[in-house]
Amino acid sequence: xxxxITVLALAGLLQTAQFAxxxxxxxxxxxxxxxxxxxxxxxxxxxxxxxxxxxxxxxxFEGLIMFTLAVVVVTLGGAASWFTALCAWIYLLARIxxxxxxxxxxxxxxxxxxxxxxAATVLMIVAGLVSxxx
Numbered sequence: 001x002x003x004x005i006t007v008l009a010l011a012g013l014l015q016t017a018q019f020a021x022x023x024x025x026x027x028x029x030x031x032x033x034x035x036x037x038x039x040x041x042x043x044x045x046x047x048x049x050x051x052x053x054x055x056x057x058x059x060x061f062e063g064l065i066m067f068t069l070a071v072v073v074v075t076l077g078g079a080a081s082w083f084t085a086l087c088a089w090i091y092l093l094a095r096i097x098x099x100x101x102x103x104x105x106x107x108x109x110x111x112x113x114x115x116x117x118x119a120a121t122v123l124m125i126v127a128g129l130v131s132x133x134x
Contacts (some may be wrong), residue, residue: 003085004071004124007092011064014095018057025050049103056102060095063117067091070124079131087127090120 029050046054067088074084094117101110 002075002080004074004080004088007085007088008068008071011060011067011092011095014092015057015060015064018053018060018099022050022053022057025053052103052105053099056099059098059102059114063091063095063114063121066118066121067124070121070128073125073128077128077131079128081127081131084124084127087120087124091117091124094120 026046029046029048045051070084070091071088074080094113098110098113098117101113106113
């Protein structure tokens with residue numbers, strides 16, 4: 001299996017872990033009865049650490065869309081290389097680091113970590129395009 005696909009699978013597991021953590025934190029804040037309800041009368045935003053976990057979770061969904069696109073471009077385009085594998089691992093490490101950075105409110109560290117992961121994703125896409133045009 002190409003490294004990029006392996007990292008995509010691990011990013012999916014990271015998203016699963018973030019979802020579990022977010023669910024536990026949110027349920028502690030709003031209570032199990034509200035969590036199991038249709039949530040028609042829920043507060044618009046969770047507070048504190050639960051709210052941060054929700055935003056970090058949602059942010060990873062957004063990043064995961066771009067990263068999945070990069071993996072598809074690289075693998076289906078036959079452009080996988082040591083460079084794209086390195087970019088994939090950098091993305092994953094940045095996403096792992098992003099969670100505590102967001103939860104602990106690291107400024108500007110959180111944004112720098114996010115940018116590293118985003119740049120790695122964009123570089124993967126560019127590498128896929130450059131490789132396919134050669």
